[in-house]
Amino acid sequence: MTALDVIKARVPDAAPVIGLVLGSGLGALADHVDGAVFIPYSDLPGFPHTTVSGHSGDLVFGQLGGVSVAMLRGRAHYYENGDAAAMRLPLETLQALGVKAMFLTNAAGSLLPDAGPGSPLLITDHINFSGANPLMGETSDKRFVAMENAYDPDLTALMRDTAAERGISLAEGTYMWFSGPVFETPAEIRMAGVMGAAAVGMSTVPEVILCRFLKLRVVALSLITNLAAGMGDTALSHEQTKSVAGDGAQTMETLVTGFLEHIAHGDVSL
Ligand code: HPA
Secondary structure: HHHHHHHHOOOOOOOOOEEEOOOOOOOHHHHOOEEEEEEEEHHHHOHHHHHHHHOOOOEEEEEEEEEEEEEEEOOOOOHHHHHOOOOOOHHHHHHOOOEEEEEEEEEEOOOOOOOOOOOEEEEEEEEEEEOOOOOOOOOOOOHHOOOOOOOOOOHHHHHHHHHHHOOOOOOEEEEEEEEOOOOOOHHHHHHHOOOOOOEEEOOHHHHHHHHHHHOEEEEEEEEEEOOOOOOOOOOOOOOHHHHHHHHHHHHHHHHHHOOOOOOOOOOOOO
8 A cells, every 4th residue: 555545545535735844843733724634654654754853743634724735744854864855755645646836834043133033934945055865866857857946936925925914024035954953053054144044954955856856836934943053042952943933833824824815715826
């Protein structure tokens, strides 16, 4: 049985059009899904065994903001076992179910002094600083993926409009992927700033690459949990990330749900 077979057997009428990846501390979004059906990753062959606390590891189907969604609650990270492609099968599975666009979320450190802990940040581009790529080993010519407009301009604009309409101040900029699992040094953060990064984190970029490989459209939001290393007074830790992300989950829920309501109204067709 493949993961797709398991899903079709358990949720025969699943017809998600948007997939979501819920990052560290952001899993509570699944509580707002209408008619939710949960399938643990452990029941889905090839889905990752997440080792990161704050990532529960299940796939959730249902309706959010009037849109049929599939939520990946918990992701695999490159730093867990050195596999940058660990999210390939989950993304391929969602694509096979009819998903057209992925809404990726994460917890991140900020290089923007005005976007401190609790601020949402719209990712408009990225820098892959990890040296890894989920398409290493792929042999088809499809591996030469163009990464201009990887963050879909129409979906990104819709996210900006949604935030404005809800009165939420939304920072934006380039997300720089560090492999982790350690946090960055202050010197690395100074370098990231010179290179144009607005935020840093340990995820998301491999998923964006895989999505573009699979021709899935992407919109991505960070929940800033801290000013990046050397910029703030708070000691960085995973506990701190989870706790601030949990506090910001309400803002993320407003943004994600508002965005999906616009999709339901056909403001951007997928
Ligand atoms: N760096 C990398 N990843 C993170 C950070 C950070 O400062 N905060 C939350 N995730």
